[in-house]
Amino acid sequence: MSQIKNARPNSSGTSGHRRSNSRNFNGSGPGSNRKYNGKEESSQKPAVQQSKVAAQNNDDRLLFALAHSIGSKVIVTVGSGSSYSGMLVSFNDFAADSELSVIVKYPELIDGSQENDAEELPETLVFKAKDIVAVEIEQLDFSKAHNSYPAAIAEAAEGNTDSKKAFKTDTDISGKSQSKERELQKWVPEGPDTDLGNLEDDTHANWDQFEVNERKFGVKSTYDENLYTTRINRDDPDYERKLVEAERIAKEIESQSYNGNIHVAEERGLVVDDSGIDEEDKYSGVLRDDDNSQNKGGELLLGMLKKNVKAQPSELKQYKAGRYVPPNHRAANFHHDPAVLQSSAITQDTSKTKKPKEGQDSKTGDSKEQPKTKAQKEIESLKEFSSNLKLPKKPAEDSVPKEKNKQETSKTPSSASKVSDESSKPATAATTTSTKKPFKMNPNTASFSPMGFGGQTDFHAPHRIIPASGTSQGSFTRPKRNISQQAFFGANRVPTVAKQKILKDNFNLFLEKHRKDPKAPFEKPFVTPPTWETTIEESYRVLFPINPEIPMMPDNRMFFYGGGQTSPIHNTSPLPQQLIPRMIPMIPGQGPSGGPGVPQTGSQHFVPYQPQLIPPQMMMSHNQQRRGYMPPLSQSGMGVPMMAPPPFPGHYNGGKHMRSDNKDLR
């Protein structure tokens, strides 16, 4: 334990991890140095990449120079010939943007056109790359590593150029002492008395901060644990049972594989051989794939994409009721957005493959910085390669958006979370887990008609908020900014200027008659009878017969009248007895074939009467309780409907009413 703690200051890795980044930002010497050195190493690359690496090195040198000159006086000459002097505050990430811009504070016009009055210069000037002709840095001293930005600002503000007398920050002080790299030594306890033990050790079990505080300072605490947590009711008759259950769950969780994640294993109290594992890798480093070495270029990417498509469904199925699912996985099972699925649920096999790297040297914790092993070098080179990777093959554009490629290949730890940020903001739980799985757009989404789906799968634009399945009837009243005219009108009916008709002269029967035959006699109004033309000699009452219907429950439960003597219908209709033989049991295996959007014509899905389910009275009273509405049926004491059981829970038949074929009751 102590060994690792000691090792920490020297172990800042070469990757862009946040901690080491923040250190670099403060301009600390070692950070910069190490970075520089790292690049030096990488110059020992195969000849193919020499030139690229050389360019990279030049960039790095410039970066180094500029980083050291922050706070120095610079003179920037711009395209118009004017020169400005000022203090260099910052510069942009020119490696990424490929162009250097410089930000200067307290600028002064030294030489140049009159149009810029010196008094009008703002406190901060930004010089864009295209404007810069030359940047001169005065009194640049690479040894002056302490000349950090905050200190320089303080100096400049005070007008005090002597930094030694000025206020010093931590970095000033520590930077000075570390200007020369000293030999690191392993911390050795000085004696047995100084053994403080681990923080986790229970040696201070009797320590009560409230008690001490009250005794020493007379402060009475108002702390109540129950304000911050759920009170456990130990008097609950089920307490014992729940406790057992909780312990069972806890055991289950703890007995789950840690999937090679040593950090997790450590948290679970497992004894893991962590010797030789970098502290960063153990606690914070991004999990990386092991089989990098086998992949090359575009094939690598395409292969991964393919793998993902296949992998997705099987991984989703891992969710089982009653079984603990980590929060990031839960999101996947409640969302239907592929982005969320990809970014949250797919981490599992990543963590499986993450194992203590055998080839990795454990010497990072030692006082001497060892040369890297062969395997490490190989990993380094692959990282280098992947960051510069350009795809030899272009994947189909509609399936893999360009920027996703970039994120995929660069394998930055933020790529996954970025994707999920864009695609599903509510799934914040999901974004906390970093993953190396690439985001893959679902090609099927392109053909989604936004209105074509009912219910849960109604997503069509990446920015939409996807409601969890529990509230699948979520808000859909948000403007659909991306909808096209085609989507609204249908492909063949998009209105255009040319298609616009002048309707004025439609409906003019004079005109129509004129078109057909100007001389034909016009039908005189007195000829028109007061009745409408008919095609059959029947009343509308015959054409719209009303017969008792057998309503189907949405989940395929079915009502019909059974044996009630009170119903007037039964006097006229032989309904229930005749109907039952007509019913055909549903064939198992048809299952939930139809979604909500595909109503089935329920005629084949009649189910024979099976009287053992919920009593109908309960059903009805439940109904009344909820809405306060007494259905007319039960008001009049008509035959109480009985119910058939659902043959397949969850099956949906479109809520069709079944009607009898019997003749009109009237």
Place this chain on the structure above:
Amino acid sequence: MPINTLESHLFDNHSVNTYPFDVLKNATIGIDVEHYISRLLSFKKELNYDAISGVPLTLLNYIDTDLKMFQELNIRPLFVFPGLKSTSQYEKLLNGKELNSSEIYHRKVWDDRTYSRDGGYSFREPWSSIPIRPLYGDLITFFIENNIDYLVAPYSAVVQLHYLESKQMVDVVYSSTDYLLLNPTQKFILGFEFQNREFKSLDKTNILSRLNLSFEQLKNISFALGNEFQPERLPGFLSASFPSLHDYVNNGGSIINSLLQDPASLEKFQRGLALLKYVPVLKEDGSVGPLNSELFQVSHSSSSKPPNIAQSANSSSQSTPSSVNTPLYPKDQDLQIPNDLHDVIGQRLSNELYFYISLGLINFELLESIIYDHYLERLPLDAQVTQLYEKITIGDDSIELKGKVLNVLTSFLNRYYQVKRLQLTAVYQPVRELTLNQRIQPTIYSKIRSIIVKTNQANGTVFTLDGFFQNFSSKFVTDSVITDYPNDSQKISQPIDIVSTGLLRALTILGFVDYSFALTKWGELLVSPLFQQSKHPKELFLLLVLFKLGKITERDLVEPSDSKVTSDERKSITLISKISGLLKLKTRPINYNSKVSRSVLNFRSTISKINTIVSETLNSSLIALFLSATELESSVRLNDTDYWRQIVKQIPFRTSVPNTLLGVATLTFLTTYINAKEEGPEKGTEAVEKANAFIEQTFSPVSESPKAQVVEAFEFFKEVGSVFKLLGDSKLVADKSLLQRFESSQKLIDQIQ
């Protein structure tokens, strides 16, 4: 009438989609005017509208703004008005001859307001929309002036829109939830939100799956609760709403089964289904008939058509093959048209009449009275039937006039309409039922047909009422009479000639000209210089008709009054303000929420009724002219829609009479003046200044110069006074006290000015 209580349920269910407005670029939108206006002016807007009536102050402004928005995106709107009422809709209007909810509401609000003057009332019945029939003339005039396409459907606008959409004459339809009942496969617009540049849309398929209902179930629920095709809430479902029935059905309940016990409900239910399927539409070729199979195949093949319909139909055709006379499509159920459709839709009119309906040329009340045997009178907006109102609606003269008008209208219709027995039903309290007699022989038309006004004006001269009355003289009348059947040179074609001919004939029917084509005593008033030089001939003419039909007395004009004090001056104030209410206050488009007056509204209702009577008389004489066609030049066989629209636009008395605001302003002014004079020792001029200041303060939000317009109203009153003096001189008014009332009122005005 949209599906009862469905719309909010859809919003609760998040079934309404929102789209950016740009999606509609270049589209042609068919707009259901009734739904559109109910959206523009929900019951929370213009709370005082039912107390001032007229055209809602903000309405045309709203439409204008919307039209600009359309123009911006090159959207072509087609406004479709609903036409004649179906049998069930008309029966609902008869409604067991009891007061309907809006009448009860208006009466209650006015009564409450009389007792407590707290204000804060909404005169609009909650959840009601503005009745648009009184606004047809105003809206159609507006559309013609702005060159916007419109169409009055023969019956339901919703079904007409469905036809237009299926014929791809419109790209998308803006309608109410009723549209869900027509074809469950397409999207339609439920509302515009111009401010956000968005619109709300419903997708029928999506809604069905979202509500977990089949198309049949949706129909069943909506027919139980009431919709366009079955406008009543059926007795078994009085306390139900769409959400509750939705829940009921989703839990296995059956609407049909609960209907089976009640034959009356079942009948209404069936009638609704039949109406939905067979509502006639105006087709491309100008004919009117039920939607045919091509439109129904889509919806019915995709929905679960109860198999028993097909089977029973088949079995009936099989069992009685000989009894079917014309089994054109015995097997294709979509082409089956039952033989008692007239019980569902109403009796059929000729295609030509439907064409005039589509132009907005006919008064529906007349046509509905010959279709449904009842001319219906209901309570006016102020919910009180005064003696005067009774005289002009159910008085003997009015009944006789109505009979004549109907006689003219039916002259060229099927003989059935000429002889059927009609009655006038006034749902006042108590209900009055009076016989209308349109069976007049020889027909009125045969007496007036020799009147043909040929002005010989240049092409394109527009008819104006002022111009007509300025030319009006006994010579003008005799010059316009031909002795025999018209020869070619006497035939007319220009809009101005047609409208003038119609109006002169109408004047004859109204009794200003007798059947020997000499001016009556009333007609002579029209040629007096006082009348001819008036700035407001239309309003004066309406008053003349009122005096003529109402046999007016002083009591008719000073009662009812807002003031309980019946001093002489108070009576004069009431008279002046009522007459002033005939003129229009020039208003700004705002939600008016200030003073109202029941007495001025009452007088407005009376004048509005007179306007209707004149308009009906004029329109039926015009329709007869068109149907007869013997007086029209054959060269213009009227196949140019613009030509027709010109005629429609030029017909006078089609627009509604103004709101009561100028009357209210005058009343406010005079009341303030009298109060100031009575209360304090203030002199006349100070009281006038006080009154001026008060109406400036009260009415300046709604109008620019209320003071000046009140002065104008005083001038008009003086004119009316002079005309009334003439009436007295001609012994056309019997009531001396009314003459004196006019004189003293005039003195009051002189005092102020």
